[in-house]
Structure formats: structure tokens, C-alpha cells
Amino acid sequence: MASSRLVDRMTEILGPEGVISEREQLRAYECDGLMNYRVIPEIVVLPETAEHVQRIVRYCHDEGIPFVARGSGTGLSGGALPVESGVLIVLSRMRRILEVDIPNQRVVVEPGVINIWVSQAVADEGYYYAPDPASQIVSSIGGNLAENSGGVHCLKYGFTTNHVMGAEVVLPDGTMVNIGGGKAPDAPGYELLGAFVGSEGTLGIATKITLRVVRKPASVKTLLAAFKDTEEAGDAVSGIIGSGIVPAAIEMMDSLCIEAVETAVHPGFPQAGAVLIVELDGPEAEVSSQFDQTIEICEKANASEIRIAQDDEERALFWKGRKAAFAAMGRIANDYYVQDAVVPRTELGATLKRISELGSEYGMRVANVFHAGDGNLHPLVLYDNDVPGEAEKAEDLAGEIVMTCLEHGGSLTGEHGIGRDKMKYMPKMFTTEDMDTMQLLRCAFDPHHICNPGKVFPTPRLCGEKPGPFHMHPVQKAGLAENF
Amino acid sequence: MASSRLVDRMTEILGPEGVISEREQLRAYECDGLMNYRVIPEIVVLPETAEHVQRIVRYCHDEGIPFVARGSGTGLSGGALPVESGVLIVLSRMRRILEVDIPNQRVVVEPGVINIWVSQAVADEGYYYAPDPASQIVSSIGGNLAENSGGVHCLKYGFTTNHVMGAEVVLPDGTMVNIGGGKAPDAPGYELLGAFVGSEGTLGIATKITLRVVRKPASVKTLLAAFKDTEEAGDAVSGIIGSGIVPAAIEMMDSLCIEAVETAVHPGFPQAGAVLIVELDGPEAEVSSQFDQTIEICEKANASEIRIAQDDEERALFWKGRKAAFAAMGRIANDYYVQDAVVPRTELGATLKRISELGSEYGMRVANVFHAGDGNLHPLVLYDNDVPGEAEKAEDLAGEIVMTCLEHGGSLTGEHGIGRDKMKYMPKMFTTEDMDTMQLLRCAFDPHHICNPGKVFPTPRLCGEKPGPFHMHPVQKAGLAENF
Known part of the structure; x- marks a missing residue:
């Protein structure tokens, strides 16, 4: 239970409707989309304005209380996992679209605005917001910004970072x-x-975000091609990219994934070793x-079947199959690890090929669905949580898959982030010097480690703060120790 | 004259051919492309390897000697202006292309490599390096990186920042x-x-840079259109962009600029109030x-004449006119300020309109040549250095022009940087909090202000370093953020 002083102060800032401190209610916030870790926060606060956020953060800073920002809570790396004895700042009440400026192709929003709302706000003018994570109907722009979210159309249009042009930010000291x-190009x-x-979420909280919107393409064409296996489908991907075409999207699904999707949403995909969805857009x-x-x-590349979407409806059906892939896994397995x-x-x-071998070695099924054009894999390790040891085995296998990617010159995460989940792999990808250099930034912005502590870096860098006006209170120290 | 100890140590690292310490020779390095400021450095060093750079920087750090990195010295904001009693690290001997990886569209270079060499290295494979500053036949990739250089084709293809994928960097502590x-997308x-x-150049020195190269477009078409005045030409620009077309380039020149260019390189431009060069490329x-x-x-938009480049030769002629614009000013004025x-x-x-009014108020001629598509102006204030007071008047007028841009929601610099030249305007664009926040980064990387000091920020933030020798073990390094 939150200290009555903390509750009082937060209630003073936000009113009673902006504060949650009952344990039963707090439980709703114990994790984000990654459910492997759960921590009940001390208190949840729901600011409605940037000034609210600033006052909350300033209080936390002055009192040495850790805080974590949360958008819609759809993240898949535990980036919004609360800190015990910390404040969880939920931004879902800050969801106003503040400005639509079509001539300059800018939309200014609050962080809680849902991704798809931005496109909806400019659709009549012939524009849209390009980054389209699978979660776009629920995930927030603030969360997208924190995780630099991608999506199926990032191959051509770039990630969130290519579409955020400016931000008003509350730093960890308030x-x-x-x-x-913002509106000027540079x-x-x-x-x-x-x-x-x-x-x-480790450097501060964005309270106002200026986004770039782009014109809807004059024309969109989508095809679905079936192949004997992922290798042949991969040849087609290489062929397309190598020819200089930059598709709006190239998505691949393997047979296990096709099976799951068919069972779940019946898009009528061909039975094949792999399918590609290729979308082109432009003039x-x-x-x-x-x-x-x-x-x-x-x-x-020996496609056994090529279907061309004849209209928007058929295109939507292709995408329905693709976007349902994660959820559809529930039809062929009790649990899965993305x-x-x-x-x-x-x-x-x-x-x-190596992922498939690893699956055999572990005796576990791995379904593949991914952004083939930019090499962003999403292997889904299927398991059954009711079988003792399977969850751990699945996590181990998923870990080996990441290591395989690193060995092939890859990276720990394409778009889901490091969060709580992948901290331990950071030293496999970065030298101590590289990580220390990144943490120079964290120390500069948040020397006391109160802003989303226990995320991203496995070993927090000592920031060398002197003992002085700032004292961590005992509860926080305990909380930190536990989380790191 | 450099202290003999400094000369000895540098000679030990680089050999005598890598060290310049004679005053007469040092004079060649007293300024970069911006000649308003001149400072003779204590010593010039010419490393050949990343290890050389590291050893030089480490020595400077340990001894508390300021240093400045310089590429080809073509910068226009005094970013490579030496520091008196400091070391100037000239990177022009580090000019190897280390790797060309066409399948991953990457080229790895040393910082002294000249911009155009990158395109040349991949031309046979059908690729090129997109950022094309007017200086591209002389400016270095390291300098381009430091200044985030643009160019005429940045409207469609982005600035240097969109094409640098990774860097090996020597930090200010060595x-x-x-x-x-690098090669992975994220x-x-x-x-x-x-x-x-x-x-x-204030956060360290890049010693190896991974660039993205892109495929040469299948087709390029270029036109030159003449208009009564810049307003009508501006209407055409708005019309083109508003229609959803993203040209590879849209450049505008006003009548004064056309006159100068005609006198200098005779591209046969029409006599007009303004011309646009519009280039489209792609499939x-x-x-x-x-x-x-x-x-x-x-x-x-009432173009009085439209010429279409019939072949590469005619296209090259259009661009010759455009790219010669700065240098051509010498034909109609003794001096100019860009x-x-x-x-x-x-x-x-x-x-x-306001710039033209300001010119009249000052009784000075201002020629305009600029990247119209992204609003990046390059007004050239013409003056005569032999007339007492004219240089100062030109600088004042140029200053008022910048302020006008800020008033219209603009920015202090499009692509030339702040350097030494525009520090004083920074507080006009940023609040103290905004600048302090940026300087958190500088303090974290360079707490002792030895890395290109006296640039970018008018007032260096106190980094709270303790008095004493420069020990940079991690804890203390980070501790410098403690007065945050």
C-alpha cells in the first residue's frame, strides 16, 4: 500500500479520480504485453496534462521515488513493467490531438493518443501516419516513441524515429x-x-509529440505468393530487393504459421511451405x-501460386491473416513466446535454417512470421505452460535464437525493445565501453536512476553522485536492488 | 610555437611527417571555409590510423590540451576553427575505403574519404551515395558527418544522418x-x-564510418523553368509538393544569382526574375x-519558359549553373556572406519578401539561391570589404535575415552548422533549459571542454568537474553530471 503521504500528494495534484492505490486495482497494471514479469507498483497515477506530469515527476525526483511511464501497456519487452515501491504514470488520459497542420504535414498529439487515430485524423485530407505496428489499434504514440516501434510498412517508410519530428519532454528532474x-526540417x-x-522510457516522459504524416499513395497493389519452403520464398525476397524495388511491405509466414492463421481467421491462404505478402504502393x-x-x-523463384488482391476487401483479407498471426498461435499451442x-x-x-535446426534439437515447434524485407524476424516458440519445465525450455530456445541472429551479424531486437526482457543479452552485442558510453547519457539525464530503472542495461552504471541533498529512501534502495 | 614536449610526443606517435609545428606552415590551417575567424593552432597533426587518433586524443585528455578535428576544411560555419594553444587533428590522410558491401548496401570508410569517392566506388554496381553537398568533390565524409551535411538531393533522400549507419568513434577521453x-537495420x-x-566535432572523432548507398534511379528527368519573380516560382514549388510529387531536387535562383552565374559559367539560363531547376528520379x-x-x-504558375534537359550533357549544364552559384558571386561583387x-x-x-525589404533597408544586394523544396535558404549578402564598415553591415544584415527566418517558424541553419559563426543566435531559438539539456550530453562526453571548445553553444555549461588531474575512470566521468 502506498504511503498516505504519497497518495495525499498525488491526490492533491490529480484529484481522487487520477490516483489508484488499492492493491486489487493496482494488479491490473502489474505487467505489460510481456507477461513473464509482474510487479505491483506502489501507486498508479493518471495525469491529464503535461503540467500534471511535470508535477508528479518533480515530486518523485525530490523524494527519490522511482517512476515508470506507461502508455497502453501493449509492449512486448516489459518496458513498462512497474517498479515495486515506485509510481506508475499511466498516460492514457492524455489523448488529445492538439493540431493538424496539413500544409506542413505535421500532427501534434499527446502521448496517450492511439496510433491509428493519427491516420484517421488526416485521412480525409489524403494523408496517413506511416508506422503501423500490429498493435496499432491499441498502442499509444507515446509507447511507440519509447520503443521506436516498427510495423509491416517500415521497410519503405522507416520506423517511428523517422516520423517523430519533435517532442516536449519532462526530464527525470521535472x-x-x-x-x-518540429516544423522546420532541421x-x-x-x-x-x-x-x-x-x-x-529511461530518459524522460514525452508530453507532446510532433509527428510527420505522409500522403496516401495514389495506388496500392498487393499479392500473396506461395512457395515450397522459406528458402524459395527468401530467394524471391532477395530477387525483389536486389532488383531495386522497395516494396511498401514484404511479409513472410511459414507453414506452421499459415496453419495457425487458417484455423483462427480463415483467410483462405494456400497450403504451402511459406507464403509471402508483397505490397507495392506509390504513383x-x-x-x-x-x-x-x-x-x-x-x-x-518457383512460386506455386500467386494471388493478386482484386480489391480492398481481398487486400484486407491478406493482411487480416498476417496481422492475426501472433494471436492465432493460441489455436495450435497453449502458449507461445514471441x-x-x-x-x-x-x-x-x-x-x-539454423532456427529450424534449433527447434528440432529442442523438440519444440517454432513458427515464423516476419518482416522479410528488413530481416526482422519474429520466431514464435510454441510451448505448454502446464508441462513443467516447458516455459523455461522455450525461453532458452528463444535465447539461442537471438544468439544465432547475433552470430549472423544481427541485432537483439528489431522493434520490441530490450526492456526488462533482454537486458541480459546486451553484453553479447556490446562491449563494456559501448554500453558505458550509452549510459553516459542515462547518467546525464537521470543520475539517480529513478526514471524506469532496471530496464535496458543489465548493469547500471554508477553515476558517481555525491551524498548530499538527494537521499534515496530505504524502500527505494530495496526496490532498486531487487530490480537490477 | 608548440612546446617541445608536445611536438616530441606527437612526433613519437606519428613520425615527423605527421606533425606540423612551424608557424608559417600552421597558417594554412588558421580557418576553414568561413574566413571571418582565424586562429593559428599550436600544432597540426596528421594521423593515418584510428589508433593514431586514439593516442593523440588520449594524450590531449591526460594533459588537458584542447583539440579540434578537421576534414577538408570546407565548412562554412567555422566548425573546424582551431583553438589557440590547441592541437588541430587533420584527418585527410585517413582516406581509405575499407569495405564495399553491395548486397547489404553498405560502404565503410575512413573519415578523410572525399564525399564523391563513395559514389565512384559503387558506380559500376549501379549504386551511389545520396547526400551531395555543393562541396562534394572536396569535402570529407568525416566533415559531412560532423555537420550533418545536406545537398540539393536531400529533399527526397535525406541528410547525412539518414545515410550514416554506424561509426567507430574516439571519445574525448580516448x-x-x-x-x-552498422549492417543490421536497428x-x-x-x-x-x-x-x-x-x-x-564536439563529442569525439569518427575514425570509421559505415554509410548506406542506394541504387541509382532507373530514370532521371530535369527541367529548368523561368518565372517573373520568386513568388511565382514559389507558387510552382508549392504546387509540385502539394500534388504529392517528391522531386529529387527543386532549386531556386533569383535574378541576381542568375546574372552572376551567367557571367561566370555561361549556362545559358533565361533572363528572368527567378528560375527553378526541378529534377525527378525513380522508375x-x-x-x-x-x-x-x-x-x-x-x-x-505562369512559367515564361520551360526547358527540358534533352540529355545528360544538358542536365549537367543546368547543375553547373546551380553549383557554381556561390563562387560566381565573385563576378558581381568583391565579397559575399553566405x-x-x-x-x-x-x-x-x-x-x-522580407529578405528583399531588408536588402533595400540596408541598401545592399542580396542574391538568393536555395533548396526550395525543403525551405533551406542560402541568401548571399554582397558587399565590398574595401569599403570601411561594409563587412560589418553585411554581417548585421545576414543576422537580421536569420532572425526573420526564426520569426517565420524556421531554424538557424539548414546544413552549414552553428560552429563558431552562429553561437550567438542559439538563445534566440532555444530556451536556457533546452540548451542546458543538450549540453548535458556534452558534459557527459567531454566534461573538461577539450573537444572542439568554443563552438555551437554560446555559454558552456559548467560540468561541475572536481579540480584535479583528469582521471577519467567511469565513476568520475559520469559523476560530472552531478550538478544536474
């Missing part, structure tokens, strides 16, 4: 600053915005000529 | 780290690379249909 350019000084985007003339080329390349890693595109074939 | 992802942890690119079908649309838009600022595209018309 200072409010503006970072990034700003002088250090480009802190790039470091802030994807910092997984009519370009799309049409490149689409023909894409079909040819798929044929050369891995997220990246390899250079040229290493896709070898990596997939 | 630590060597890798930042950024790296976890803080994205320091974005902050490092454009940091104007054949797309370019062709959008090119027709572009012509139509120019006609609607300003560099950005306004949101929607404010172009109003800003140009």
Missing part, C-alpha cells in the same frame, strides 16, 4: 524541454530526439510496372 | 567505441549515432508521368 525541430545543436526515441505508373516485375521474380531479432537481409536463409 | 547499428540501447551526427514510368504533371504545374537558414515551406514567400 524540467520541461523541447527537443527536435534544428541545430545536438539531435537529442533520435536518442530519446527508442530510449524505452499508379510505377506500381503497375514494378508489380509485373515482382510477379515475374516470384515465378522465377522472439524479435534482426539479421542483415543477406543472412536470412542461413538464420532460418 | 575511449574507442562503436555507435549505431540497434538496441540509446541511438547515440543521431546525436553524434551533426554534433560539429521510368513514375518519372515520366510525374514529369508531365510538373510541367503542367509550372505552366499554371547565410544558411530554414523556414517551413509554407513560409517561403513571406520570408523572401
Whole structure:
């Protein structure tokens, strides 16, 4: 239970409707989309304005209380996992779209705004917001910013970082600053915005975000191609990219994934070793000529079937199948563990082969569904939590998969973040010097480790603060020890 | 004259051919492309390897000697201005292309490699390096990285920051780290690379840089359109962008600029109030249909003449005129001051009008040549250095032009950087909190202000370092953030 002083102070700032302190209610916030870790926070607060956020953070800073920001709680790496004895700042009441400026292609939003709302707000003007994580109908822009979210269309259009142009941020000491350019194309000084985007909530809390929206393409064409196996599908991917075509999306699903999706949402996918969904968009003339080329390349790679979406409805059906993939796993397994890693595109074939071998070695099924164009894998390790030891085995296998990706010149995460989940792998990818250098930034922004502590870096760098006006209170010290 | 100890130590590291310490020879390095400021460094050193750089920097750090990195010295904001009694580290002997990896679209280079060499290295494979500053035949990749250089094709392809994928960096304490992802599309942890690119040499020295190269477009079409004045030309720009076309480049020149260019390189430009050069590139079908649309838009905006480049030779002639613009000013004025600022595209018309008024008020000629598509202005204030007071007047006028851009929601610099030149304007654009927040980064990386000091920020933030020898073990290094 939160100390009555903390509750009183938060209630003073937010009113009683902005404060949750009953244990039963707090339980709803004990984890995000990654359910392997659960921590009940001391208190949950629901600010409605940037000023609220600033007052909450300043109080936390002055009292040495750790805090964690949370958007919609859909993250898959435990980035919004609460800290025991800490404050969880839930931003879902800050969901106003503050400005739509079509001539400058900018939309200014509060952090709790849902991803898809941005596209909806500018749809009539012929624009949309490009980053489209599978969670886009529920995940928040603030959360997308924290995790630098991707999506199926990031191959052509880039990640969240390519679409966030500026942010008003409350720093861990309660200072409010503006970072990034906003409407001007470039700003002088250090480009802190790039470091802030994807910092997984450890450098501060964005309270206002300026997004870039882009024009809807004049034409979209989508095909689904079936192949004997992922290798042949991979050849088609290499062929398409190698020809200079930049598709809006190239997604691959393997047979296990197709099976699950068919059972769950019946998109009528062909029975095959692998399917690709390839979408091209842009000016009519370009799309049409490149689409023909894409079909040819798929044929050369021995596609057993190629279906072309005849209308928006059929296109939606293709995507329904793809976007349901994670959830559909429930139809063929009791539980699954989503891995997220990246390899250079040229290493896709070898990596997939090794993942399949690993599955055999472990005697576990691994379904693959992924952004093939940018080498962002999402292997789904299927297991049964009711069988003792299976969850641990699944996690081990998922860990070996990440290590395989690293060995192939890849990266620990494509778009889900490190969060709580993958801290332990960071030293496999970075030298101590590299990690220390990154943490220089954390120490500069948050020397007392109160802003989303226990995430991203396995070993917090000592920031060398002197004993002085700032004292951690005992509860916090305990909390920190536990979390690191 | 450099202390004999410093000369000895540098000679020990680099050999005598890597050290310049004679005053007469040092004079060649007293300024970069911005000649308003001149400082003779204590010593110039010319490392050949990353290890050399590391040893030089470590020595400077241990001895508390300031240092400045310099590429080809073509910068226009004094970013490579030496520090008196400091070491100037000239990277022009580090100019090897270390790796060309076409399947992953990466080229790895040393910092002294000249911009155009990268394109040349991959041309046979059908690729090129997109950022193309006017200085591209002389400026170095390291310098481009420091200044986040742009160029005429940045509207469609982005700035240097969009094409640098990773860097090996020697930090101000001599630590060597890798930042950024390199070949994998994304790296976890803080994205320091974005902050490092454009940091104007204040956070460390890049010793190895991984660049992204892109495929040469299948088709390029270029036109030159003449208009009555910059306003009508501006209408054409708005029309093109508003229609959803993203040209590879849209450059505008006003009548004064056209006059100068004609006198200097005779490209045969029409006599007009303004000309636009519009270039489209991409797949054949797309370019062709959008090119027709572009012509139509120019006609609607009352273009008095539209010329279409019939072949590469004519295209090269258009660009010769554009790229010669700065140098050509010498034909119509003894001296000129290049300003560099950005306004949101929607404010172009109003800003140009005000610049013209300011010219009249000052009784000075201002020629305009600029990247119209992204609102990046380059007003050239013409003056005569032999007339007492004119240089100062030109600088004042240039200053008022920047302030006008800021008033129109713009930014202090589009691509030339702040350097020594524009520090004084930083407080006009940023609050103290914003600047202090940026300097948190500088303090974290360079608490003793030895790495390119006296640049970018008008007032260096006190980093709270303890008096004493410069020991940089991690705890103390980070501890410098303690006065945060």
C-alpha cells in the first residue's frame, strides 16, 4: 500500500479520480504485453496534462521515488513493467490531438493518443501516419516513441524515429524541454530526439509529440505468393530487393504459421511451405510496372501460386491473416513466446535454417512470421505452460535464437525493445565501453536512476553522485536492488 | 610555437611527417571555409590510423590540451576553427575505403574519404551515395558527418544522418567505441549515432564510418523553368509538393544569382526574375508521368519558359549553373556572406519578401539561391570589404535575415552548422533549459571542454568537474553530471 503521504500528494495534484492505490486495482497494471514479469507498483497515477506530469515527476525526483511511464501497456519487452515501491504514470488520459497542420504535414498529439487515430485524423485530407505496428489499434504514440516501434510498412517508410519530428519532454528532474525541430526540417545543436526515441522510457516522459504524416499513395497493389519452403520464398525476397524495388511491405509466414492463421481467421491462404505478402504502393505508373516485375521474380523463384488482391476487401483479407498471426498461435499451442531479432537481409536463409535446426534439437515447434524485407524476424516458440519445465525450455530456445541472429551479424531486437526482457543479452552485442558510453547519457539525464530503472542495461552504471541533498529512501534502495 | 614536449610526443606517435609545428606552415590551417575567424593552432597533426587518433586524443585528455578535428576544411560555419594553444587533428590522410558491401548496401570508410569517392566506388554496381553537398568533390565524409551535411538531393533522400549507419568513434577521453547499428537495420540501447551526427566535432572523432548507398534511379528527368519573380516560382514549388510529387531536387535562383552565374559559367539560363531547376528520379514510368504533371504545374504558375534537359550533357549544364552559384558571386561583387537558414515551406514567400525589404533597408544586394523544396535558404549578402564598415553591415544584415527566418517558424541553419559563426543566435531559438539539456550530453562526453571548445553553444555549461588531474575512470566521468 502506498504511503498516505504519497497518495495525499498525488491526490492533491490529480484529484481522487487520477490516483489508484488499492492493491486489487493496482494488479491490473502489474505487467505489460510481456507477461513473464509482474510487479505491483506502489501507486498508479493518471495525469491529464503535461503540467500534471511535470508535477508528479518533480515530486518523485525530490523524494527519490522511482517512476515508470506507461502508455497502453501493449509492449512486448516489459518496458513498462512497474517498479515495486515506485509510481506508475499511466498516460492514457492524455489523448488529445492538439493540431493538424496539413500544409506542413505535421500532427501534434499527446502521448496517450492511439496510433491509428493519427491516420484517421488526416485521412480525409489524403494523408496517413506511416508506422503501423500490429498493435496499432491499441498502442499509444507515446509507447511507440519509447520503443521506436516498427510495423509491416517500415521497410519503405522507416520506423517511428523517422516520423517523430519533435517532442516536449519532462526530464527525470521535472524540467520541461523541447527537443527536435518540429516544423522546420532541421534544428541545430545536438539531435537529442533520435536518442530519446527508442530510449524505452529511461530518459524522460514525452508530453507532446510532433509527428510527420505522409500522403496516401495514389495506388496500392498487393499479392500473396506461395512457395515450397522459406528458402524459395527468401530467394524471391532477395530477387525483389536486389532488383531495386522497395516494396511498401514484404511479409513472410511459414507453414506452421499459415496453419495457425487458417484455423483462427480463415483467410483462405494456400497450403504451402511459406507464403509471402508483397505490397507495392506509390504513383499508379510505377506500381503497375514494378508489380509485373515482382510477379515475374516470384515465378522465377518457383512460386506455386500467386494471388493478386482484386480489391480492398481481398487486400484486407491478406493482411487480416498476417496481422492475426501472433494471436492465432493460441489455436495450435497453449502458449507461445514471441522472439524479435534482426539479421542483415543477406543472412536470412542461413538464420532460418539454423532456427529450424534449433527447434528440432529442442523438440519444440517454432513458427515464423516476419518482416522479410528488413530481416526482422519474429520466431514464435510454441510451448505448454502446464508441462513443467516447458516455459523455461522455450525461453532458452528463444535465447539461442537471438544468439544465432547475433552470430549472423544481427541485432537483439528489431522493434520490441530490450526492456526488462533482454537486458541480459546486451553484453553479447556490446562491449563494456559501448554500453558505458550509452549510459553516459542515462547518467546525464537521470543520475539517480529513478526514471524506469532496471530496464535496458543489465548493469547500471554508477553515476558517481555525491551524498548530499538527494537521499534515496530505504524502500527505494530495496526496490532498486531487487530490480537490477 | 608548440612546446617541445608536445611536438616530441606527437612526433613519437606519428613520425615527423605527421606533425606540423612551424608557424608559417600552421597558417594554412588558421580557418576553414568561413574566413571571418582565424586562429593559428599550436600544432597540426596528421594521423593515418584510428589508433593514431586514439593516442593523440588520449594524450590531449591526460594533459588537458584542447583539440579540434578537421576534414577538408570546407565548412562554412567555422566548425573546424582551431583553438589557440590547441592541437588541430587533420584527418585527410585517413582516406581509405575499407569495405564495399553491395548486397547489404553498405560502404565503410575512413573519415578523410572525399564525399564523391563513395559514389565512384559503387558506380559500376549501379549504386551511389545520396547526400551531395555543393562541396562534394572536396569535402570529407568525416566533415559531412560532423555537420550533418545536406545537398540539393536531400529533399527526397535525406541528410547525412539518414545515410550514416554506424561509426567507430574516439571519445574525448580516448575511449574507442562503436555507435549505431552498422549492417543490421536497428540497434538496441540509446541511438547515440543521431546525436553524434551533426554534433560539429564536439563529442569525439569518427575514425570509421559505415554509410548506406542506394541504387541509382532507373530514370532521371530535369527541367529548368523561368518565372517573373520568386513568388511565382514559389507558387510552382508549392504546387509540385502539394500534388504529392517528391522531386529529387527543386532549386531556386533569383535574378541576381542568375546574372552572376551567367557571367561566370555561361549556362545559358533565361533572363528572368527567378528560375527553378526541378529534377525527378525513380522508375521510368513514375518519372515520366510525374514529369508531365510538373510541367503542367509550372505552366499554371505562369512559367515564361520551360526547358527540358534533352540529355545528360544538358542536365549537367543546368547543375553547373546551380553549383557554381556561390563562387560566381565573385563576378558581381568583391565579397559575399553566405547565410544558411530554414523556414517551413509554407513560409517561403513571406520570408523572401522580407529578405528583399531588408536588402533595400540596408541598401545592399542580396542574391538568393536555395533548396526550395525543403525551405533551406542560402541568401548571399554582397558587399565590398574595401569599403570601411561594409563587412560589418553585411554581417548585421545576414543576422537580421536569420532572425526573420526564426520569426517565420524556421531554424538557424539548414546544413552549414552553428560552429563558431552562429553561437550567438542559439538563445534566440532555444530556451536556457533546452540548451542546458543538450549540453548535458556534452558534459557527459567531454566534461573538461577539450573537444572542439568554443563552438555551437554560446555559454558552456559548467560540468561541475572536481579540480584535479583528469582521471577519467567511469565513476568520475559520469559523476560530472552531478550538478544536474
